[in-house]
Amino acid sequence: LGCLLALLFLVAAGYFGVNIGEVFYRYARLRDAMEQEARFAELRSDSAIVARLQALVDTLGLPEAASRFRVRRTSSRIAISTDYAELVELPLFVREFHFSPRVEREF
Secondary structure, three states: OHHHHHHHHHHHHHHHHHHHHHHHHHHHHHHHHHHHHHHOHHHOOHHHHHHHHHHHHHHHOOOHHHHOOEEEEOOOEEEEEOOEEEEEEEOOEEEEEEEOOEEEEEO
């Protein structure tokens, strides 16, 4: 009985971990893409940067709010940011995770 309870606990933790981990994995992919776009910002226009990031948002299946990117550029700096929330539905409760990825880079 002890092994079954331990196994049940392990399976439940894995199930919850996958659902929550998936949200953070998508956030990490988005932030990585934002950093890459900032790295090559001298070569691309603001509209091209936004278009590429919006395509990634669609690919990752993020909420529509995530595709509202703000690009602020000066002669020596670029800042890219967005703001969105994702809901994770778990048995007995729903949790909302709020993300505000922001990347700044100097040329």
